[in-house]
Amino acid sequence: MTRISVHSKKLMLTSLVVSLLSSPLVVSNANAAAGTAQPEISHLVKNILTIDGKTFRDLNGNGNLDPYEDWRLSVDQRVNDLVSKMTLPEKTGMMLSMSHYMGNSRSCPAPAVGGTPNDILCENDQWQTINNFAVPGSEMYNLDPPVLAASAATKGITERNLRYFIIRDNPTAKDLTIWTNKIQEVAEGTRLGIPATMISNPRNHAGNLAFGFSEASGQFSLWPGELGMAATNDPDLMKQFGQIAAKEWEAAGIRKGYQYMADVATDPLWMRYNGTFGESPDLSSKMIYSVIRGFQGEQLGPHSVALTTKHFPGGGTRLNGHDPHYSWGKPNPYPTEGSLMKYHVPSFQAAIAAGTSSIMPYYAKFDNSLNAPQLPNGETFEEVGFAFNKYIITDMLRNQLGFKGYVNSDTGIITAMPWGVENLTRVQRYAKAVNAGVDIIAGDHNPADLAQAVTDGLITEERINQSVKRLLTETFTLGLFENPYRDPEKAQRIATNPISQQIADEAHRKSVVLLRNDNDILPLTDAKLANEKLYVEVVTKSGAATQTATLKAAIKQYDPTIVLTDNLNEATKALVYAIPSGVGDTPDKPLQIALDADTGIDVAKIKAIEDKVPTILTINMSNPWLIGEIAEKAAAVVSVFGIKAEPLLDVLRGRFNPNGKLPFTIPANQAAVNNNKSDVPGYDEDPSYVYRDKNNHAYGFGFGLTYPTASATLTGNISVSGGKAFNLNYGLNKITQSVSQGVYAQDLTLNYDPTQLEYIHTESLKSGLSVISQNVIAPGKVRLLIASLGANNAIKTDGDLLSLQFKAKTVAGQSNFASISLTNIVLSDGTGMETRLANAFQSISMVYTLGDLNGDGMVTIGDLAIVAAAYGKTSTSPGWDTFKIADIDNDGKVDLVDLATIAKLIN
Template structure:
């Protein structure tokens, strides 16, 4: 009886909260409508305009003065003449909270002097923590968070990032990135949650929940922004902002699910893909921006451009003969806010277009309503600037501990020959390689600066891999030689000499930090000098522990062949050095899993959910043969799977299939295991993927402890997009795989898809 009453109380509470939200939404809509009725065309267009911070700062010699200070003449023009509704970005490097407070306070002070007193919505790219505020908590980049296979950690990261972003007096975060990380060359890979659609949508929804909670008006929450809608991550040549060719069926099968799930999770804004798909820039695609995003996904929030992308419709894409035509195309397609970001041309062109009847007033009102609604929901009409005293946990030890936990769970052990790891703490260790003593290979881009090139300055109090190892086992047990930079030799001979005196070599290879276009590469191979360093060190006969600090899977096949142990560290954040040292010396047990397929060769870039014909024949050396497959990762303990059970041999329409498996820790120490559920359809009208991730759960087990892990599957969970771009589940046989356990079931349906696409 007590249980029944408890359930009833929970249901009543949920209904009450939902009712409150409905009332609040209705109240906000009335306020928005009343405000719009008072607005002039200039004021409405101003709300649709977003400037970069640099345009309102004091400068000297063309550069912003530091610490940053507002130029009141420029700000007056922006807010009182053009009624600009949004400002974004950081100028130079990260600011202190005090500087942010001064900037945001001055901006909102001037906004309150405008006729209608509409506050500015300030936006920032807080990609892995509030990375533009000094002293904030940095987490692993999204690719590392994906490797944790732990949505609860992603949600917690979102909560802390939201807290520290609001503590910086900013209510709008241009995150998460929900692009599918399919092409390993692409420089944004580290910003994604990996190559699998289910993993991306699950982790993305979790971090959005952390950012927004149930009420973005809460002083510890922010509005999220989904990036980059849609198909941005699959350019043909792997370069940033270059064309993609993606059939509609393929978009819907692989790229759209993460955005659809995020919209269901209540995301408040979306940033648009800067590039083009099938020859159509996404900023010009009414089909993607209105028909799909608004019509199918039912998205009601703000659609904001990326950096001056309306201008690029003319300058780069050449689909608009003039800048004015570019504005017309983008707004009519469905854009709400233009990240201009350097001038007021957008305001001028859009006003002319409305007066000429080329952009209807209904479109303007739609966009302004969406923008104002989010501003009201954020509570910035009532509290445009936060209270500095409300954020005592900013940069706290509590938050740092969560960051360390995330870094530890992300780091992925790929090889451990003869259990060389963990190392003994009295071992003589040579630490070498270009990634060994720099925070740039732990933090990556979007860290203090856009390119992350000053992380060693801003994070000087944090531990690089070298510093963490010294702290762990003592300076007397550690020798350090850089060996090489990321591209050039330093003193390989000295490094070899030091290696001969060591018991073990910790070789840290990888990439320096980068973001966007500066991260473009022509060759996925690791720079030759780094491979040469590994080869020369191997000749000493001393065991090599290879650590990869990188944002994408660079080709390491030759160097990796020389190692006794291999660790993928990704870009694990400010606590990454400490997490690595804990794992190297056994104070933590690795549990990360690869969120992408690690290629063996530069052009063998095949995702794990490949088609069967990509597998190759049994004697085909050119078939699917990655260095490591998606989902792979080792532990210092072992796990055994048994008793895979399904609740029924056949699944029918409207039913649920329960799948369970027993997992036992068969080793001698506690460990965490990501239990991955794969399902394969054996035959279908569209060639089926070899296998697809359909569920996962992360558990912790003590030695000899067992647990039953359960998944529930509905027909929708095993559906696919057919050749008519319709989601269907076809009758047939399906294979389940969890660990080394397999089982089959049949799906029986009375619904037969017609060739017209109607079900």
């Protein structure tokens, strides 16, 4: 959302001639210096200053351009100036982050015994306990979002100087943007106009939602759970996910993520296992590095979403699986000598190398009685929560590992989970954490005790300044001091971009792990399903009937050729989808990963179905469940990690060959779980730890099968510039295993986004192979028929067959990614036998120069002419699709702002 005054618009147009040859491209504020191009400015409350033809926000309202308001200066100069102007209450307020709700009732962490609620919206005394969490009374939760923004946020911002808000709701992107804009408007109206930073836990993953690590899903592009992303073993895809999700978040005003978990999951009982990337330090490191680079970019800047990597030094080693959200789960045990540095720290080293903006220590604490030696010379640890442990934060994280960002505590360390410092007052706890190296305290709302710690001499104001400078460095670098507001309509368009979901669906397909496939029951080809009836059932703790109906409806809509039956007696095959759920973490009952009523699995029912008909058993592996009892009688076993129905069907039907690999080891039995080393990955346990199926396959880390059939490939350019032509090559893989007589004819459908790509032509790469027809059957869909002419030209070996030729259109204002796929690929061997192949897919990164409308790689007078020709056109004008490329700011009209923007980009 760009709001520039009429005066500013006139000035920008007046200065066109002067700026044509002198304005460089927009650069990150992190590298801002004198002469930098005008960044986008948005404002609602304070005035705009115009100096030397450039615009600035007068954030303190004094009519002068202060250094912190001057985007031409370096970030360090701006930070130092602003901190010098801040009062102690303003500084301490900035060092807290508060959970915030639009109005949907959600749980808040329970206060510790003798403590008080630690959230503004949990301030009333009407608490009730639900599932081990305390939630406030409903009166504040019935308010409309604007009222909440005006009450809770206004109080936090104006009275307590808070600037960090953790979003706990799941509204549409449009409503979320309206809400974040309201909060920014309140912040802009304060004395210094310091913007707010909106924070969220993950919002893009399928699977179970839970307080504190994945509280929202379904409003942005939907991807597999974190374990599913790890199962793809595809760091490039992980980076692409981060880039897409960051664009969605940034458009809605969310500029910081409490994610992702670099914890290496070495205890299979831990109920936060599914928020990790599994048990391997190497795989976790690759995925953490990639996702940070995806969300933040190569360097943090105005289009980044800053990440807080958690939970240092690794929460995956637990005492009997119990989590440190609870008093009975306080310790992080390290019973194996050297395990801390060998298994748990490397993924945080990768996060630091990737440039993670901040790091979050866990609630847990050391218990030296449970530890083997981890430090040189037999030294032991102070037995306090990691956020209070100076050795962990200052000595290890900063001095040894070289972390330069800021340290963000987990939610509620002062009041709810002050492990190891329970005997200290709130004021003393603040002092302990800050002096240990923490820069911002999450989940507390009243900075009075932190200020009191300074007044009492427990924390120096110099130390407070250090934290505030670290925090403000991020805020300035993100460009929030110039442009905190976002366009709700644009946010919604980005959130629902079908291209993003196409790429996410590919991740879903790649995440599927095929564990067993007796007698090649999979894939369920048309031939195998002829005269067959499929029985479908979801088995889970709650809502099984509803989820079964939903899955069946998805099958009917997506794949109507499958004949479903509700009568098991007439079924010829069955699809059982088992979704276990974790048991409640309580002090008096052991945690478990066995499948039974406690984890929501009716074992007897599944076994009865498997006895009746050949059964494809799909298990949602949010933990490494003990699957032996339900898996042995199944005809096929498939592991998923939070998945959409349609991509799962693509794999089961053979339209995509499974290539996912287990990101963890599945234990053999309960005895293996009881005897495991909680700080060691399954692959380094005793060989008896791993489960082996009846075919003697070990379901260890990295295991996964695929189909022994021909497959299609699509390779070539993965990064192209707007206006440039490029090729992709279509080929076949493992062809001799599927079509014994060779391939004589092929029928395939080419799919692409016509708004981003122009299809040019398809040419044969093989002698004797001809393209019979190239028919456009719909925008972005071309049906290709190819044939091998003559018996001697039949295709019997793998290799590239066709060159698919495209041109990348100018993509300003559109997605940075395009996807190209081949679907409905059917091979004929000349005897009437047809083989259907899995889809072939290629994701293209669209590289373009901002303002380069004609695709020549430069911003010139020619681009200005394009805007001039479209001047005055709006989204309601005839032929808008032709003109909208000139709508640089995507506001639905081509106006002075678009003209001036292009003019200033000309170099």
